[in-house]
Amino acid sequence: MVKQDINEKHQVYEHYYIARQPIFxxxxxxFGWELLFRNAEDLSKAVFTSDAVATSQVIVxxxxxxxxxxxxNYKVFINFPKEMLDRYFSLIVSKNQCVLEILETVTPTEHILKEIKAIKSLGYLLALDDYVGSDFHKEFLNFVDIVKVxxxxLSTNEQKKLVYNTAKKxxxxxxxxxxxxxxxxxYKFAKKCGYDLFxxxxxxxxxxxxxRKVPLHTKSRVSFLQILSSRDLTKQELEKILQHDTALSYRLLKYVNSAVFPQHKPIQNIPQAILYLGIIPLQKWILCCVLAASCNNEIKSELAFLGSVRxxxxxxxxxxxxxxNTSDAFSLGLFSTxxxxxxxxxxxxFDAVPLQDDxxxxxxxxxxxxxxxxxxIKAIESDDMLVAFELLKKLNVDDxxxxxxxxxxxYIARRSDFYSYAM
Structure with missing residues (x-):
């Protein structure tokens, strides 16, 4: 039997840092804000090894x-590296509010241009980042809505004006x-040239x-990456992944009920969230969560495990x-830790997650x-069987x-497969 022994003085969370800069x-x-990745090591700038990791943290x-x-009404600009220029990654964010920035490092290959066309056809605004007039990026200009110069x-005013005129042409x-x-x-020169945004x-x-957030456990993260990168998952497989992880389930419900998306009927459980986002976009969102995770914490792992068992x-x-309802019953147990x-x-x-009032x-x-x-459940976990049996009978449990x-x-089954999500 298991006793819940949680020392709340332990820091079971990790901090994250995001910067934002206005656009006028x-x-x-x-007009909007650009979101920028930051980390704890150097808050003045972004230090990271992967554009995809940085963007994933910004999103999730x-x-x-x-x-x-x-x-x-403000637009939110988010950098999208080559690895994430995928129509299904774009569906993670709102087309009404988010502008997808194509990084200057992206090569306009046939595949990339095809994906950009698909994203644009879905109604998203696209921007090209750090443009300096090079022929390398000109193929993007017919597909994007905004060019960031x-x-x-560009050291001279002549260059700044030439780049503007070339793009407009x-x-x-x-x-x-x-x-x-x-x-x-x-600023004055840019306005005189005709620049629209600043x-x-x-x-x-x-x-x-x-x-601050609860980090994903290292073993969980490795297992997630193996599954999410290998194939398309079914609705049932996605539910199973989410049911294993309290923090991930909470973050999903918080996300789909946030201002990121247009107002809609409150989403109260995991099946509703999967239906709202769609299977492939949700798989991409989970992948972003995994990429953004960066900490191993055994206390968090045990708490998530306990919530899953409950x-x-x-x-x-x-x-x-x-x-x-069985979905509400699962939510009650999962979120109890x-x-x-x-x-x-x-x-x-729960201000950010509209669960059932009860x-x-x-x-x-x-x-x-x-x-x-x-x-x-607390009586069972503390071996107080007298109270547990009394309450089980009160809940109409016959035996x-x-x-x-x-x-x-x-408990035994969840312990054995807690770090193996491909069941």
Whole structure:
């Protein structure tokens, strides 16, 4: 039998850092913000080994945090490296708010251009980053909506004007953005040339946003990568992956209910989230989460494991007594360790996740009809069988002994396959 022994003084989370920098129109109004990866080692700039890792962290950690504070009419610019210029990766973010920036390192191959056309056909805005007028990037100009001209790399005003004119000649409908504008003289010249949008230290240096998250366990991350990179998954396989990980499930529900997407009916459980995002986009989102993960934490792993065991056990009980929807029963168990995982009160965490009211009341305020479920599971885990049997009977479980044996079976089964998600 297992006892829950959680020392909440342990830091079971890790910090993440995202910067944002505003982009202004010709009239001086805010058009949007570019999101920039940052890390703890050097907060003044981005230090990373992979563009895909940096973008993944911006999407899964930064986007929800940033969009919650922004006017929904503002655009959010996100760098998309070659590895992520995939129509299904684009579906992770909102086409109404996000602008996908093609990095200057991307080569306009036939495959890349095909994917860009597909992304554009879905209604997304595309931008070309750090353009300096090279022939290498000209093929992109007929497909993107915005071209970001790198003023820092263009030393003379003649070059800045020539690049503007060249881009407009190729595609008259382009919006030309002057980036890395560092003083008033550059700003005035850019406006005189006809540039539409402006970004740089002259207006505002990148603003650092700090948050914290529960990291994925190292073994989980390796297993995830093997599965997610090898093939398309089924709905059932995705549900199984998410059901193994409390933090990942919570982040998914928080994400799909955030300001990243247009307003919609609250999504309260994993099957609804899969239906909303779609199987392939969700697989890409999980892959982004895995790429963004960077820490091994055994305390977090045990908490996630315990939540998973409770979820499967509650689901089994719900299938027997019919008092609670099985998906809601699983959510109650899975999220019951969330407070210890994040070291935040339940009621704060659930502000971003619209779970069923009875679940929120039971976990946040120890009230409502589901309180007995939590009292029962804690009694089982602390070997208080007298209380556990009494509460199981109260939940209309005909055979409390069988229920306790079922909990032990689930615990053993989950322990054996907790780090193997391809079952």
């Amino acid at each position: 129109t010709h009239s001086g109004k805010c 950690d930064g986007l929800v945090r940033i969009c919650a504070d922004l006017n929904p 790198d003023f820092k790399e 190729i595609n008259k409908s382009l919006h030309i953005l002057a980036e890395k504008v560092e003083d008033n003289e550059e 970004q740089g230290l002259f207006f505002q240096k990148p603003e650092l946003i700090k948050g 979820g499967y056990f509650f689901q089994w009980i719900a299938s027997k007594n019919k008092k609670l 969330l407070e210890a995982l994040y070291e935040f009160p339940f009621h704060v965490l 679940i929120i009341n039971a976990l946040s305020f120890n009230s409502g009809p589901l309180v007995d479920w939590m009292r029962m 409390p002994c069988q229920a306790v044996r079922k909990y032990q079976e689930i």
